[in-house]
Amino acid sequence: MLIAKNQFGELIEADQAIAGQLFSCPGCQRPLCLKKGQIKMPHFAHRPGMVCDYFSENESQLHLVAKKCLNRILTQVGYQTQLEKVFPEIKQRADLWIQDADGRQLAIEFQQSPISVDKLRQRTAGYHRIGLQVIWILGPNYFRQHLQERTIFKFADANDMIFTWAPSSNQLTVCSCFQKNDLSVLKMQQHQYSPESFLDIFLRGSHHSSQQVQAIRSKSYLRRDLKHMQQQLALKRFSPDMVRLVYEQKHTSPINAPWLVHGGNQAGLKVSNQHWRLAMLLALEAGSETGRLSRNAFIKEFSSESYFYERSWENHLSQQAVVNFLRELSLAGYICLKSAYILVRSLPPWPDNYQQKLALLR
Structure with a gap:
């Protein structure tokens, strides 16, 4: 930790502290030791055996340098800042707290080490309870390796953006507009900002990343996507539960599903786009027998963590x-989409076999 209270109750940074004086933790109020050596930057530490709910003792040198560097840059450009600000009402402390001239506040967490999604949710929810926005900035330990899609969406904010920082260049990067089809790796857009402009953009909401994902409709892609489904079925990698649902709806095979289940480009899914779109189609088929389905219940089921990766919020x-998938069906005339319910008109028929399905592309 970089901040402590001195013997007068004032906050002081470790590199300005004088050895031999008394220091205490801003969170738990217990005594701290000042550590100034030749290798690691000056910092404070709790005495051995002490447990603090606010501060961790295992922060890396990079973590300490990162938050101190960000604090220095943001202070120089006019933000009001505080390193390791403690929030007693939620028993948390932020790596860095900033406020702009308009009074907008933001907590920054610089994440260099692994963290569970439950812990991430707990800390994010804590900030939200006191009306404070928070962003998680990933350090080099994350972006030096190939990030798994699960990890990316664990840290993505409410606008599907993730943030990384390279200390060597003082560049903050916003990754957004994620797309993922079943035949390629995750794609994204990346924009680099200096820390001062980045925070201004974030606090004022000037960075827009929302992008409606469109299904891929080229014939060559659809054929490859169908072949991919065949391979998944042959290797028994396609969900057995999904195959069972297909049979329960009196269909012979997932391969014969209408073409609209192919070409999905939605990122953040635990399952394939084929699986997700087929599951929604089968649910609409089953619901057509009762006349209409609850729109909210349908959205809740297919946006749940049964299909999408766990998120911090x-x-x-x-x-x-x-909703985009439902609108796609509505525009094609298959369903009538109302504010409270979905009325199924006439869903596309299933081809009798593989060759018949291919013939529909001609």
Whole structure:
């Protein structure tokens, strides 16, 4: 930790502290030791055996340098800042707290080490309870390696953006507009900002990344996507539960599903786009027998963590992804989409076999 209270109760940074004086933790109020050596930057530490709910003792040198560097840059450009600000009402402390001239506040967490999604949710929810926005900035330990899609969406904010920082260049990067089809790796847009302009953009909401994902409709892609489904079925990698649902709806095979289940481009899914779109189609088929389905219940089911990766906060964009699929069907005339319910008109028929399905592309 970089901040402590001195013997007069004033906050002081470790590199300005004088050895031999008394220091205490701003969170738990217990005594601290000042450590100034030749290798690691000056910092404070709790005495051995002491447990603090606010501060961790295992922060890396990079973590300490990162938050101190960000604090220096943001202070120089006019932000009001405080390193390691303690929030007693939620028993948390932020790596860095900033406020702009308009009074907008933001907590910054610089994440260099692994953290569970439960812990991430707990800390994010804590900030939200006191009306404070928070962004998680990933350090080099994350972006030096190939990030798994699960990890990316764990840290993505409510607008599906993630943030990384390279200390060597003082560049903050916003990653957004994620797309993922079943035949390629995750794609994204990246924009680099200096820390001062980045925070101004974030606090004022000037960075827009929302992008409606469109299904891929080229014939060559659809054929490859169908072949991919065949391979998944042959290798028994396609969900057995999904195959069972297909049979329960009196269909012979997932391969014969209408073409609209192919070509999905939605990122953040635990399952394939084929699986997700087929599951929604089968649910609409089953619901057509009762006349109409609850729109909210349908959106809740197919935007849930049964299909999408766990997030640090509520995933509104997964809900929008379901709405986009429903609108696709509505524009094609298959359903009538109302504010409270979905009325199924006439869903596309299933081809009798593989060759018949291919013939529909000609």
